[in-house]
Amino acid sequence: MTEQSLLKLSIVATIALAFCGIGAGLYSGSFAVVFDGIYSLTDAFMTVLALSVARLIAASAQPKPEGKLVERFTMGFWHLEPIVLGLTGTLLIGAAFYALINAVDSLKEGGRLIAFDYAIAVTFVTFAVALAMAWFVSRKNRTLKSAFVALDAKGWFMSAMLSAALCVAFVAGYMLLQTKYAWLAPYTDPGILALVCLIIIPMPLANVKQALLDILLVTPPELKQHVDKVAIATVQKFGFSSHYSYVARVGRGRQIELFFIVPQNWPARRLEEWDAIRDEVGRELGGEGHDRWLTIVFTTDEEWAV
Template sequence: MNSFIKTEKGILTISVYSAVVFSVAGVLLGILSMSQMILFDGLYSFISVVLSLLSLGAAQYIRKNDFQRFPFGKEIIEPIVLIVKYTVILVLCSGAFISAAAALFTGGRETALGYALLYAVLSAGGCYLVYLFLSRKQQTIRSGFIKAEANQWKMDMYLSFAVLGGFIVTAMASAAGFSFITPYMDPLMVLLVSGYFIKVPLAEIVKAFKEVLEMAPDKEIQQQISGTIKKVTVRHNIEESFLRVSKVGSKLYVEVDFVLQTESNVKTVEQQDQVREEIADGIKKIKYDKWLSVSFTKDRKWAI
C-alpha cells in the first residue's frame, strides 16, 4: 500500500474514491436539508469524480511508451485535459453564482440546519485531510494532474469551511431571534463562494494554454537553467550561447546552442559530451522530466 500511494496513479485513485464518498453524502444531505450550498458542494464533488477519472486515464495513457507515433512524448495531453477540467469547474461555479443570485432576489431558501451542520463539520474535516495528503504528495511528485487534484480539493475545503461558518452564523442568528434572515444565508454563501472560486479555474486555464502554446516556464525555472548555462560558458571559454526552454505537462524541454570560437576549450566530441553532463547535473534538482538538446557550431546562423 505504501508503494501504491507513492505513484501518480495511486494518488489519483485515492482522490477518486474520496470524491465519490463526498459527492454521495453532499447530494443526499443537500436534498434532505434543502440547502443549495450543500447541494452545490455535492455536485462539485461528483464532477470532481468524473474529472479525476479523466486525469487518471490521461496519466496512464501518457506513461505508455509509443515512440513511433509520439517521438517527442505525449505530455501535451496533460495541459489539454487540465483545460477541460478547469472549464467544467468554471461552468459549475458560474451556474451556481447565477442560481444563488436569483434565489436572493426571490426570498431566499429555508434550510434544515441540523443536517446542514452535520454535513458541514464532516465535509470540512474530510476535505482538509484529503487536500493535505495531495499537497504533500505534489511536493515529491511533480505532476500537473496531482496539482489539479490538490487545487480541486483546496477549493472544496474552502467551500466546506465557508459552509460551516455560514451555518453556524445562521444558527446563532435564529437563536437570537433574527430568523427572518436565515432564508437568505444559504444563497448568500453560494454567491460569495462560487464568485470567489471563479478566479481559480480562470488562472489555471491560462497556465495550461501557455503550455499548449509551448511558452516559456516560470521565471524561477528559467533562472536556474540560465545560471547553469552561464557557468558552463565561462568555464569552457565559449563565445556565445542561445537558450530555449518550455514546459509541457511534466516535461521540461531545454535546448542550448553554443557558438564556439578558436579559443574555446571544447574541441572534441568527448568534450562536448562533458559539457552536456555538466548541464544535466546543474539542472537535475528541477523536478521535471527533462528533454535536453545541446548543439555546438562555429557558424552563428545555425544557433539563432
C-alpha cells in the first residue's frame, strides 16, 4: 500500500467517524462527543491537505515532471510538507483550547445531563475503530516511513484514547445516577472534556516545533556534522584548500550545498574528472534519491562560497 492510498483510506474512515460522532453527540447532548467528532473532522481535512502535498512531491520527483505547478515550483514541493504539518498541529491545539474553554464554562454553570447509555455505545465503537486504524496505519508506515502517515497514526491513537476516556467517564456517570451522588452526574461530560483537552493540547507540540524548524531552515546538527565529515575527508584526499557547507532539512527533503575551494594555478582537469569527484562525494554522503537536493561546486574564488 502506497502513502497516498493509505492516506485516502484514513480520510474516508475519519470523515465517517466524525459525522457519526457529531450526530451522536448532538443526539445524546454530550459536547464531549461532539468535540470528538469535530476533532476527527479537522484531522480529516488536514489529511486531505497532506495527501495533496504527497501527490505534488511524488509528481515533482518523476524523471520528466510535467504540469504548470511543476513549472512554477522548479525547486520542488518539500517546503509544503512542514507547512501542512505545522498547520495541522496548530489547528488541533486550537480546537482543544476552544473545547477546554467551553468545558470550564459548563462546569461553572452546573454541568449538563446527557443520555449516558447512547453516549457509551457510540464512544466504545469509536474507540474500537480508531484503535484498529492506529495499529493498521502504524504497521504500514514501518516500510513507508512517511512523516504524514506517522502524524496520521498519532491522530488515530489520540482519537482512540479520547474515545476510551469518554467511554469510561460516561460509564462512571451512568453509575452515579443510581447512587446518592447523582448530583455529580451532570459534571461528568464537561469534566472529562476539560481533562482530555489538557492532555491533548501538548501532544502536537513536537510536530509543530519540528515543522517550524524546517520552515525556518534551521540546520540539523547531525546532518551538518555528517556533511562536514565527508567534505573534510574530500579536502584532504584531493588537496583542496577548504570547503563551505550549507545544509537544511525541509520536510522529507534534504538540501545540501558544498563548495570546495581549489588552489589557484592548479593543473587543468577534464570535466569528467570533476564529475567523478562529485559522484564520489555523493556516494559518501548517502541518501541518494528524489528527496536529496545536492549541489557541489568547485571554485578558486572564495566569494562564490560565502
